[in-house]
Amino acid sequence: MKDFKEYLELLKIDEYMLTHFTRFEILSKIILNHQLYIPFDTVRMFHDYNSEKNLKELYSDVDQYINSIKNNGYGGTCIHLTWGLYNLLQYLNYEVKIIRFEEEHFALVVSCDSKEYYVDVAFWAPLFKPFPLKSDWIVTNHAHTVEWRYSQEKESGVLLCGGEPAKTWDGKFLNEDEFWWFSEEFMKKDNNTFLQNLYLNKWRDEDTFLFIVNDCYKVFHKGKKIEEINFDARSKDEFKKIIDNNFNVVGEEYIKYFINLEKVKVSD
Numbered sequence: 001m002k003d004f005k006e007y008l009e010l011l012k013i014d015e016y017m018l019t020h021f022t023r024f025e026i027l028s029k030i031i032l033n034h035q036l037y038i039p040f041d042t043v044r045m046f047h048d049y050n051s052e053k054n055l056k057e058l059y060s061d062v063d064q065y066i067n068s069i070k071n072n073g074y075g076g077t078c079i080h081l082t083w084g085l086y087n088l089l090q091y092l093n094y095e096v097k098i099i100r101f102e103e104e105h106f107a108l109v110v111s112c113d114s115k116e117y118y119v120d121v122a123f124w125a126p127l128f129k130p131f132p133l134k135s136d137w138i139v140t141n142h143a144h145t146v147e148w149r150y151s152q153e154k155e156s157g158v159l160l161c162g163g164e165p166a167k168t169w170d171g172k173f174l175n176e177d178e179f180w181w182f183s184e185e186f187m188k189k190d191n192n193t194f195l196q197n198l199y200l201n202k203w204r205d206e207d208t209f210l211f212i213v214n215d216c217y218k219v220f221h222k223g224k225k226i227e228e229i230n231f232d233a234r235s236k237d238e239f240k241k242i243i244d245n246n247f248n249v250v251g252e253e254y255i256k257y258f259i260n261l262e263k264v265k266v267s268d
Helices: 003-009 014-019 023-037 043-051 056-057 062-072 078-091 175-189 232-248 251-267
Strands: 095-102 106-114 115-119 136-141 144-151 157-161 166-168 199-205 208-213 216-221 222-228
Touching: 003 062, 003 078, 003 232, 014 023, 014 251, 023 106, 023 115, 023 199, 043 056, 043 251, 056 078, 056 136, 062 078, 078 095, 078 106, 078 175, 095 166, 095 175, 106 175, 136 251, 199 232, 208 232, 232 251
Parallel strands: none
Antiparallel strands: 095 106, 106 115, 136 144, 144 157, 157 166, 199 208, 208 216, 216 222
């Protein structure tokens, strides 16, 4: 038996919601809560890279992923977040397909009430509900604008941020083996920014975005930066406290990779 009940507990989805909400309401609540309670991070990617195992070995049994979130709180990148949500929604009897964008990004297409929706919990964007796959839409959250343009002729789509194309989907769906193959290729990619920098971010609420890159912690509220703190290895205890208190993860893990990254930069 998969640990999906514990996954749902992590997302604050209870039995009442599952039995009293509509299918669309359940899906919407899962998408929102996923971004409130499970962060995007590259700590998991650093861990994967150092494990000397491929991603399929690490996570094809989704229990391994769920248990690791329970243990340290880190959700990982779009690879991990998409895989976890894909399995959870299948468990809840949704029809789910994986899609891949150029400029490496993964997301889902979910069928609900005979309609197909674009679902994405890893785009650092206010995509807090399912959006129609085969029609254009735009989401504006204060200063943050995300847009989807779907080509009926090519049956493909483009994600735009701030009016500029960011990710392109060719209209194809991936089977699980293809998903793992593309994920592994991304891990091997030269100059992979996710293996050169530490990222950790989540939404505190629908108006407040928490963001860390390497040694810099920022808070954005309604699109405006309201806090910024820069740390170094000497202030690691204070940095760990910020991480522990705001991201619900084991901050020591981030600090470990942060210190190692600083050593690499110094040696270079």
